[in-house]
Amino acid sequence: MQASSEKAFPAIVAQYIEEKRAMGFKFEKSAQILRTICLLQEETDMGKPILSKELFVRWAQQTSWETLGNRTQRISVLRGLSNYMIRIGNTAVPIPVRFSPCKEYEYSPYIFSDEQLGKILRAVDESCSEESVSQLEKDLPLIFRLLIGCGLRATETLNIRRDDVDLEGMTIFLKRTKNMKERIIPIAASLNERLQAHLERPAMLLGYSDSGLLFQNGQGKPHSSNHLYWKFREYLWKAGIPHGGRGKGPRLHDLRHTYAVRIMNKWVRDGHNLTTSLPYLAIYMGHSGLKASQHYLRMISQMHPHLLGMVDDCYGWVIPEVQHEEQQ
Numbered sequence: 001m002q003a004s005s006e007k008a009f010p011a012i013v014a015q016y017i018e019e020k021r022a023m024g025f026k027f028e029k030s031a032q033i034l035r036t037i038c039l040l041q042e043e044t045d046m047g048k049p050i051l052s053k054e055l056f057v058r059w060a061q062q063t064s065w066e067t068l069g070n071r072t073q074r075i076s077v078l079r080g081l082s083n084y085m086i087r088i089g090n091t092a093v094p095i096p097v098r099f100s101p102c103k104e105y106e107y108s109p110y111i112f113s114d115e116q117l118g119k120i121l122r123a124v125d126e127s128c129s130e131e132s133v134s135q136l137e138k139d140l141p142l143i144f145r146l147l148i149g150c151g152l153r154a155t156e157t158l159n160i161r162r163d164d165v166d167l168e169g170m171t172i173f174l175k176r177t178k179n180m181k182e183r184i185i186p187i188a189a190s191l192n193e194r195l196q197a198h199l200e201r202p203a204m205l206l207g208y209s210d211s212g213l214l215f216q217n218g219q220g221k222p223h224s225s226n227h228l229y230w231k232f233r234e235y236l237w238k239a240g241i242p243h244g245g246r247g248k249g250p251r252l253h254d255l256r257h258t259y260a261v262r263i264m265n266k267w268v269r270d271g272h273n274l275t276t277s278l279p280y281l282a283i284y285m286g287h288s289g290l291k292a293s294q295h296y297l298r299m300i301s302q303m304h305p306h307l308l309g310m311v312d313d314c315y316g317w318v319i320p321e322v323q324h325e326e327q328q
Contacts (some may be wrong), residue, residue, distance in 0.1 A: 008049035010038050016084045033077045051082050051092035109257035110250035112241075117148055117258070119239035127235070136223050139215045140231060142198050143223075146172075147252070150185050151259030151285060153178060154229075154252055158222040160214040167196050174286070181286045228252065260285060 013034050020027040037059065041047065044055045059078055062071045078095060085092035112120070124144050128137045146157050152174070159176040166173070170192045172185045187195070198214070211220035232252045236243055243250060260281065267277050281287075 009041050009045065009047045009051075012049055012085060012088075012090060013038055013081065015088075016081055019084070030077045030080075033074060034081065037078060037081070049085075049090050051078075051085055051090070053093045056082075056093050056095060110254040111261050112250070112254065112258045116239065116241055117255075119241070120144065120235050121148070123235040123238035127238070135217060136227055136231070139198075139223065140228075142194050143215060143228070144235075144255075145191055145194065147255045148259065149188060149191055151256050151263075152185065153256060153286075154225050156286075158215060158225060158228070161212045162199060162214050163212065165195055165199065165214065167192060167199070177286050183283065183286055185284075256285075 017027060017031050017034065020030070037055075040059060041051070041055055044058065045052050056078065060071075060075055062068070075095065079097075082092045082095050086094065121141075121144060124140050127133070128140050143157055146152050146160075147154065150172070156174050156177050160172060160174070164173045164175065165171075170187050170189070172187060174183050174185060177183065213220070213222060215223055217223050229252050233243060236250065241250065263281065264277075
């Protein structure tokens with residue numbers, strides 16, 4: 001509904017922010033950027049319900065102290081607002097996508113083979129079988145099986161609460177997630193048995209039953225993700241999997257990438273329609289859109305050349321090469 005007030009631009013921005021948050025986005029940093037845009041719009045368009053070319057030109061100028069990435073992000077926020085205003089019937093200058101291209105993945109994920117995943121789990125189990133291991137190490141066999149078998153993020157796994165686990169329904173309800181996207185994760189029967197044994201384990205730490213956490217340290221708080229990462233590095237070494245050093249990987253998060261690629265690889269082999277399957281994967285993984293899932297398709301094409309023809313022929317339109325509009 002188009003606003004009629006002469007000072008309606010801030011109201012439109014507030015409606016846009018409300019819509020984004022209703023969709024599940026935190027939208028905190030973007031909201032801060034939009035407040036700055038409101039100040040500039042007051043100078044250029046006097047608060048009227050319009051987004052003018054003059055505002056865009058001034059906003060798109062790169063300052064001497066910011067990076068190209070920061071400028072792109074600023075423009076992306078304005079472009080989102082422009083699209084919203086056009087959609088609800090307000091006057092706004094269309095902002096071409098070339099001014100806010102999607103950021104491509106700078107890091108090439110490491111995809112583990114089935115054999116490597118088995119070696120990692122054996123290294124975890126062997127290291128955690130000693131009587132003198134820490135509470136974290138006692139929890140690691142189950143934590144790593146959740147990471148590998150369900151594709152969870154590390155922080156999601158460490159923040160699971162005991163009442164989030166439904167043994168009868170064989171699911172885990174993830175509430176504390178990135179992008180605030182709650183989701184229900186189905187679990188295999190073997191993993192469900194391990195979860196049941198874990199839940200029935202007698203309390204070994206003071207305050208364990210009061211914390212409500214599925215995994216906790218000696219203070220009744222979630223285990224440190226940094227500690228988890230360094231144990232992962234230890235298990236890589238024991239499994240004979242080389243690490244390339246800082247920024248090279250394999251990273252702990254690559255277990256999640258591996259899960260997604262294995263799922264999509266199976267779908268391609270089984271002849272599933274990826275047109276309808278990709279959104280399901282995005283929802284399951286808790287992605288904010290399809291971009292990450294499309295990235296996995298590219299990885300499948302690179303890793304399995306024999307599947308390349310099938311992927312390109314049937315789903316090439318899903319993973320088009322990035323094309324930037326030419327400057328006029």
